[in-house]
Amino acid sequence: MPDQKSLEPTNADAQSPASWSAPVFRDNVLGYVQDLMRNPENRVPPERVVLQLTQDPDFQTVLKSWESLNGADRVAAWKKVLALAEHHAREVLPACLMCGECCRMGSPTLHLEDLELLQKGAIPWEAVYTLRRGEPVHSPFKKDLFFLLDERIKVREKPGTTECLFLDGQTQRCRIYADRPLQCRAQACWDSAPAQDLSTQPYLTRRDIFKDVELVMDIMVEHDRRCRFDQLVAAFKEMEASKGATVDKVLHLLAYEEHFRTFMGEKLGIPDKELELVFGRSFAALLPLFGCAVKIEPDGTRVLVPDKGDTAGSSTS
Ligand code: SF4
Known part of the structure:
Protein backbone atom coordinates (compact mmCIF):
# COMPACT_ATOMS: atom_id res chain seq x y z
CA MET A 1 0.00 0.00 0.00
CA VAL A 92 -6.69 -9.06 -8.15
CA LEU A 93 -5.06 -12.33 -9.05
CA PRO A 94 -2.53 -12.59 -11.84
CA ALA A 95 -4.75 -12.77 -14.87
CA CYS A 96 -4.86 -12.34 -18.59
CA LEU A 97 -4.89 -8.90 -20.20
CA MET A 98 -8.11 -9.71 -22.05
CA CYS A 99 -6.45 -10.92 -25.21
CA GLY A 100 -9.28 -13.48 -25.35
CA GLU A 101 -6.97 -16.39 -26.11
CA CYS A 102 -8.02 -18.47 -23.06
CA CYS A 103 -11.68 -17.61 -23.67
CA ARG A 104 -11.45 -19.06 -27.17
CA MET A 105 -9.96 -22.32 -25.91
CA GLY A 106 -12.85 -23.20 -23.64
CA SER A 107 -15.31 -21.94 -21.09
CA PRO A 108 -14.59 -21.98 -17.36
CA THR A 109 -15.52 -24.73 -14.93
CA LEU A 110 -17.20 -23.21 -11.88
CA HIS A 111 -16.04 -23.43 -8.27
CA LEU A 112 -18.08 -23.17 -5.10
CA GLU A 113 -16.96 -19.55 -4.79
CA ASP A 114 -18.76 -18.80 -8.08
CA LEU A 115 -22.19 -19.75 -6.71
CA GLU A 116 -22.76 -16.13 -5.67
CA LEU A 117 -22.39 -15.05 -9.33
CA LEU A 118 -25.28 -17.33 -10.27
CA GLN A 119 -27.39 -16.31 -7.30
CA LYS A 120 -27.06 -12.61 -7.99
CA GLY A 121 -27.75 -13.09 -11.71
CA ALA A 122 -24.32 -12.02 -13.00
CA ILE A 123 -24.20 -15.42 -14.71
CA PRO A 124 -27.71 -16.45 -15.84
CA TRP A 125 -28.79 -19.99 -14.93
CA GLU A 126 -29.29 -20.89 -18.59
CA ALA A 127 -25.67 -19.97 -19.31
CA VAL A 128 -24.37 -23.00 -17.40
CA TYR A 129 -24.77 -26.74 -17.69
CA THR A 130 -23.76 -29.84 -15.83
CA LEU A 131 -21.27 -32.50 -16.80
CA ARG A 132 -22.39 -35.49 -14.80
CA ARG A 133 -20.16 -37.97 -13.05
CA GLY A 134 -19.18 -40.72 -15.50
CA GLU A 135 -19.86 -38.51 -18.53
CA PRO A 136 -17.42 -38.80 -21.44
CA VAL A 137 -15.66 -35.46 -22.08
CA HIS A 138 -12.65 -34.23 -23.98
CA SER A 139 -9.48 -33.20 -22.22
CA PRO A 140 -8.91 -29.50 -23.04
CA PHE A 141 -5.28 -30.09 -23.91
CA LYS A 142 -4.99 -33.54 -25.46
CA LYS A 143 -8.49 -33.66 -26.92
CA ASP A 144 -8.72 -37.32 -25.98
CA LEU A 145 -11.85 -38.72 -24.38
CA PHE A 146 -12.07 -39.57 -20.69
CA PHE A 147 -14.81 -40.24 -18.18
CA LEU A 148 -15.43 -37.68 -15.47
CA LEU A 149 -14.81 -38.96 -11.96
CA ASP A 150 -16.77 -36.10 -10.40
CA GLU A 151 -19.49 -33.74 -11.47
CA ARG A 152 -18.60 -30.33 -12.91
CA ILE A 153 -20.64 -27.26 -13.78
CA LYS A 154 -19.46 -25.22 -16.71
CA VAL A 155 -20.29 -22.02 -18.54
CA ARG A 156 -21.66 -22.86 -21.98
CA GLU A 157 -19.62 -22.54 -25.13
CA LYS A 158 -20.90 -21.06 -28.37
CA PRO A 159 -22.48 -23.85 -30.44
CA GLY A 160 -19.97 -25.81 -32.51
CA THR A 161 -16.95 -24.00 -31.03
CA THR A 162 -14.78 -24.07 -27.93
CA GLU A 163 -15.34 -20.33 -27.41
CA CYS A 164 -16.85 -19.16 -24.12
CA LEU A 165 -20.41 -17.88 -24.39
CA PHE A 166 -19.43 -14.61 -22.70
CA LEU A 167 -16.68 -13.64 -25.13
CA ASP A 168 -18.02 -10.72 -27.16
CA GLY A 169 -17.57 -11.61 -30.82
CA GLN A 170 -16.97 -7.99 -31.86
CA THR A 171 -14.74 -6.62 -29.12
CA GLN A 172 -13.18 -9.98 -28.14
CA ARG A 173 -13.73 -8.87 -24.53
CA CYS A 174 -15.48 -10.70 -21.72
CA ARG A 175 -19.06 -9.48 -21.30
CA ILE A 176 -19.04 -10.28 -17.55
CA TYR A 177 -15.47 -9.23 -16.83
CA ALA A 178 -16.20 -7.66 -13.42
CA ASP A 179 -18.06 -10.82 -12.44
CA ARG A 180 -16.03 -13.48 -14.20
CA PRO A 181 -15.59 -16.83 -12.45
CA LEU A 182 -12.65 -17.75 -10.23
CA GLN A 183 -10.97 -19.84 -12.93
CA CYS A 184 -10.91 -16.86 -15.30
CA ARG A 185 -9.53 -14.58 -12.60
CA ALA A 186 -6.73 -17.06 -11.97
CA GLN A 187 -5.69 -17.46 -15.61
CA ALA A 188 -2.23 -15.97 -16.06
CA CYS A 189 -0.39 -16.11 -19.38
CA TRP A 190 2.90 -15.54 -17.59
CA ASP A 191 2.44 -17.89 -14.64
CA SER A 192 0.48 -21.15 -14.60
CA ALA A 193 0.78 -21.61 -10.82
CA PRO A 194 -2.37 -19.71 -9.73
CA ALA A 195 -4.60 -21.68 -12.11
CA GLN A 196 -3.03 -24.96 -10.99
CA ASP A 197 -3.58 -23.99 -7.36
CA LEU A 198 -7.31 -23.92 -8.07
CA SER A 199 -7.38 -27.72 -8.04
CA THR A 200 -7.47 -27.42 -4.24
CA GLN A 201 -10.58 -25.21 -4.38
CA PRO A 202 -13.91 -27.05 -4.20
CA TYR A 203 -15.80 -27.30 -7.47
CA LEU A 204 -19.42 -26.21 -7.67
CA THR A 205 -21.96 -29.04 -7.90
CA ARG A 206 -25.72 -29.27 -8.33
CA ARG A 207 -25.92 -30.28 -4.67
CA ASP A 208 -24.58 -26.83 -3.70
CA ILE A 209 -27.15 -25.14 -5.92
CA PHE A 210 -30.27 -27.17 -5.15
CA LYS A 211 -29.58 -28.36 -1.60
CA ASP A 212 -32.61 -26.47 -0.26
CA VAL A 213 -35.01 -27.77 -2.93
CA GLU A 214 -35.62 -31.32 -1.79
CA LEU A 215 -37.88 -32.34 -4.67
CA VAL A 216 -35.38 -31.28 -7.34
CA MET A 217 -32.59 -33.05 -5.44
CA ASP A 218 -34.64 -36.28 -5.31
CA ILE A 219 -35.46 -36.16 -9.04
CA MET A 220 -31.83 -35.42 -9.93
CA VAL A 221 -30.64 -38.41 -7.92
CA GLU A 222 -33.26 -40.60 -9.56
CA HIS A 223 -32.24 -39.40 -13.03
CA ASP A 224 -28.60 -40.15 -12.23
CA ARG A 225 -29.58 -43.62 -11.03
CA ARG A 226 -31.81 -44.52 -13.97
CA CYS A 227 -29.87 -42.86 -16.79
CA ARG A 228 -26.20 -43.66 -16.27
CA PHE A 229 -23.60 -43.12 -18.94
CA ASP A 230 -22.10 -46.56 -18.44
CA GLN A 231 -25.45 -48.00 -19.56
CA LEU A 232 -25.23 -46.04 -22.80
CA VAL A 233 -21.59 -47.03 -23.35
CA ALA A 234 -22.44 -50.71 -22.69
CA ALA A 235 -25.40 -50.57 -25.10
CA PHE A 236 -23.19 -49.14 -27.86
CA LYS A 237 -20.56 -51.83 -27.27
CA GLU A 238 -23.22 -54.51 -27.46
CA MET A 239 -24.61 -52.99 -30.66
CA GLU A 240 -21.16 -52.99 -32.18
CA ALA A 241 -20.51 -56.61 -31.19
CA SER A 242 -23.90 -57.67 -32.56
CA LYS A 243 -23.29 -55.73 -35.80
CA GLY A 244 -26.33 -53.55 -35.16
CA ALA A 245 -28.76 -56.25 -34.10
CA THR A 246 -29.25 -54.70 -30.64
CA VAL A 247 -29.74 -51.12 -31.84
CA ASP A 248 -33.13 -51.08 -30.10
CA LYS A 249 -31.40 -51.10 -26.72
CA VAL A 250 -29.59 -47.88 -27.58
CA LEU A 251 -32.78 -46.32 -28.94
CA HIS A 252 -34.71 -47.36 -25.86
CA LEU A 253 -32.14 -45.70 -23.55
CA LEU A 254 -32.26 -42.52 -25.64
CA ALA A 255 -36.04 -42.37 -25.59
CA TYR A 256 -36.26 -43.14 -21.88
CA GLU A 257 -33.72 -40.49 -20.92
CA GLU A 258 -35.41 -37.88 -23.06
CA HIS A 259 -38.83 -38.76 -21.68
CA PHE A 260 -37.53 -38.55 -18.09
CA ARG A 261 -36.01 -35.09 -18.46
CA THR A 262 -38.90 -33.67 -20.48
CA PHE A 263 -41.64 -35.10 -18.27
CA MET A 264 -39.95 -34.14 -14.98
CA GLY A 265 -38.91 -30.76 -16.34
CA GLU A 266 -42.53 -29.92 -17.16
CA LYS A 267 -43.77 -31.30 -13.84
CA LEU A 268 -41.27 -29.21 -11.85
CA GLY A 269 -41.66 -26.13 -14.08
CA ILE A 270 -38.00 -26.09 -15.11
CA PRO A 271 -37.41 -23.84 -18.16
CA ASP A 272 -36.09 -25.80 -21.17
CA LYS A 273 -32.87 -23.78 -21.18
CA GLU A 274 -32.10 -24.89 -17.62
CA LEU A 275 -32.70 -28.62 -18.15
CA GLU A 276 -29.01 -29.16 -18.90
CA LEU A 277 -28.12 -27.69 -15.53
CA VAL A 278 -30.58 -29.87 -13.62
CA PHE A 279 -30.14 -33.13 -15.57
CA GLY A 280 -26.87 -32.58 -17.42
CA ARG A 281 -26.48 -33.13 -21.14
CA SER A 282 -28.96 -35.55 -22.68
CA PHE A 283 -27.92 -38.94 -24.03
CA ALA A 284 -28.98 -37.68 -27.46
CA ALA A 285 -26.58 -34.72 -27.21
CA LEU A 286 -23.70 -37.13 -26.57
CA LEU A 287 -24.31 -39.37 -29.57
CA PRO A 288 -21.65 -37.65 -31.73
CA LEU A 289 -19.08 -39.06 -29.29
CA PHE A 290 -20.17 -42.47 -30.58
CA GLY A 291 -20.07 -41.29 -34.19
CA CYS A 292 -23.82 -41.05 -34.68
CA ALA A 293 -26.90 -38.91 -34.26
CA VAL A 294 -30.57 -39.67 -33.84
CA LYS A 295 -33.09 -38.89 -36.54
CA ILE A 296 -36.84 -38.83 -36.00
CA GLU A 297 -38.80 -40.18 -38.95
CA PRO A 298 -42.12 -38.62 -40.05
CA ASP A 299 -44.01 -41.40 -38.24
CA GLY A 300 -42.18 -40.58 -34.99
CA THR A 301 -39.82 -43.56 -34.95
CA ARG A 302 -36.17 -42.94 -34.16
CA VAL A 303 -33.22 -44.19 -36.13
CA LEU A 304 -29.49 -43.85 -35.62
CA VAL A 305 -27.63 -42.16 -38.46
CA PRO A 306 -23.92 -41.38 -38.92
CA ASP A 307 -22.94 -38.06 -37.33
CA LYS A 308 -21.76 -35.35 -39.73
CA GLY A 309 -19.34 -33.84 -37.20
CA ASP A 310 -18.40 -33.94 -33.54
CA THR A 311 -20.82 -31.55 -31.89
CA ALA A 312 -20.68 -32.99 -28.38
CA GLY A 313 -17.11 -32.04 -27.77
CA SER A 314 -17.31 -30.44 -24.36
CA SER A 315 -14.00 -30.18 -22.60
CA THR A 316 -13.33 -29.67 -18.95
CA SER A 317 -10.46 -28.87 -16.65
S1 SF4 B 1 -16.20 -15.82 -18.51
FE1 SF4 B 1 -15.19 -14.10 -19.54
S2 SF4 B 1 -13.03 -14.28 -18.93
FE2 SF4 B 1 -14.00 -16.25 -18.49
S3 SF4 B 1 -13.62 -17.51 -20.33
FE3 SF4 B 1 -15.64 -16.51 -20.56
S4 SF4 B 1 -15.20 -14.65 -21.74
FE4 SF4 B 1 -13.25 -15.36 -20.90
Missing part, protein backbone atom coordinates in the same frame (compact mmCIF):
# COMPACT_ATOMS: atom_id res chain seq x y z
CA PRO A 2 1.32 3.52 -0.69
CA ASP A 3 2.53 6.03 1.89
CA GLN A 4 0.50 9.15 2.63
CA LYS A 5 2.42 11.18 0.06
CA SER A 6 1.21 8.98 -2.77
CA LEU A 7 -2.37 9.65 -1.76
CA GLU A 8 -1.92 13.17 -3.05
CA PRO A 9 -3.21 13.86 -6.56
CA THR A 10 -0.61 13.88 -9.32
CA ASN A 11 -1.90 17.09 -10.87
CA ALA A 12 0.07 19.84 -9.11
CA ASP A 13 -2.25 22.63 -10.27
CA ALA A 14 -5.32 21.14 -8.73
CA GLN A 15 -4.69 19.56 -5.36
CA SER A 16 -8.32 19.24 -4.32
CA PRO A 17 -10.66 16.74 -6.04
CA ALA A 18 -13.33 19.42 -5.80
CA SER A 19 -11.65 21.36 -8.64
CA TRP A 20 -10.80 18.44 -10.95
CA SER A 21 -12.39 18.01 -14.34
CA ALA A 22 -13.33 14.47 -15.37
CA PRO A 23 -10.09 14.00 -17.44
CA VAL A 24 -7.98 15.18 -14.45
CA PHE A 25 -9.92 12.83 -12.20
CA ARG A 26 -9.13 9.95 -14.58
CA ASP A 27 -5.43 10.88 -14.73
CA ASN A 28 -5.23 10.97 -10.97
CA VAL A 29 -6.90 7.58 -10.69
CA LEU A 30 -4.29 6.12 -13.08
CA GLY A 31 -1.50 7.79 -11.10
CA TYR A 32 -2.83 6.42 -7.86
CA VAL A 33 -2.98 2.87 -9.20
CA GLN A 34 0.59 3.19 -10.56
CA ASP A 35 1.70 4.12 -7.04
CA LEU A 36 -0.22 1.24 -5.53
CA MET A 37 1.53 -1.25 -7.79
CA ARG A 38 5.04 0.21 -7.52
CA ASN A 39 6.29 -2.61 -5.28
CA PRO A 40 8.91 -4.49 -7.41
CA GLU A 41 7.80 -7.81 -5.92
CA ASN A 42 4.39 -7.27 -7.41
CA ARG A 43 4.14 -9.34 -10.57
CA VAL A 44 0.76 -8.01 -11.58
CA PRO A 45 0.93 -5.20 -14.16
CA PRO A 46 -0.82 -1.97 -13.02
CA GLU A 47 -2.90 -2.18 -16.21
CA ARG A 48 -4.60 -5.24 -14.75
CA VAL A 49 -5.78 -3.27 -11.72
CA VAL A 50 -6.82 -0.33 -13.89
CA LEU A 51 -8.77 -2.73 -16.08
CA GLN A 52 -10.52 -4.29 -13.12
CA LEU A 53 -11.20 -0.92 -11.49
CA THR A 54 -12.64 0.63 -14.64
CA GLN A 55 -15.01 -2.33 -15.02
CA ASP A 56 -16.28 -1.85 -11.47
CA PRO A 57 -19.90 -0.55 -11.59
CA ASP A 58 -19.26 1.76 -8.58
CA PHE A 59 -16.28 3.32 -10.33
CA GLN A 60 -18.26 3.76 -13.54
CA THR A 61 -21.03 5.52 -11.59
CA VAL A 62 -18.52 7.98 -10.10
CA LEU A 63 -16.90 8.59 -13.48
CA LYS A 64 -20.22 9.24 -15.21
CA SER A 65 -21.48 11.61 -12.53
CA TRP A 66 -18.16 13.40 -11.80
CA GLU A 67 -18.88 16.59 -13.71
CA SER A 68 -22.26 17.02 -12.00
CA LEU A 69 -20.97 16.50 -8.43
CA ASN A 70 -20.42 19.46 -6.14
CA GLY A 71 -17.12 19.98 -4.27
CA ALA A 72 -17.91 18.01 -1.11
CA ASP A 73 -19.42 15.15 -3.11
CA ARG A 74 -16.31 15.00 -5.32
CA VAL A 75 -14.07 14.66 -2.27
CA ALA A 76 -16.29 11.86 -0.93
CA ALA A 77 -16.37 10.19 -4.37
CA TRP A 78 -12.56 10.42 -4.67
CA LYS A 79 -12.15 8.71 -1.29
CA LYS A 80 -14.50 5.98 -2.44
CA VAL A 81 -12.48 5.48 -5.63
CA LEU A 82 -9.24 5.24 -3.61
CA ALA A 83 -10.82 2.51 -1.49
CA LEU A 84 -12.03 0.71 -4.64
CA ALA A 85 -8.56 0.88 -6.20
CA GLU A 86 -6.99 -0.55 -3.05
CA HIS A 87 -9.61 -3.28 -2.95
CA HIS A 88 -8.89 -4.32 -6.54
CA ALA A 89 -5.12 -4.09 -6.03
CA ARG A 90 -5.43 -6.50 -3.10
CA GLU A 91 -8.03 -8.76 -4.64
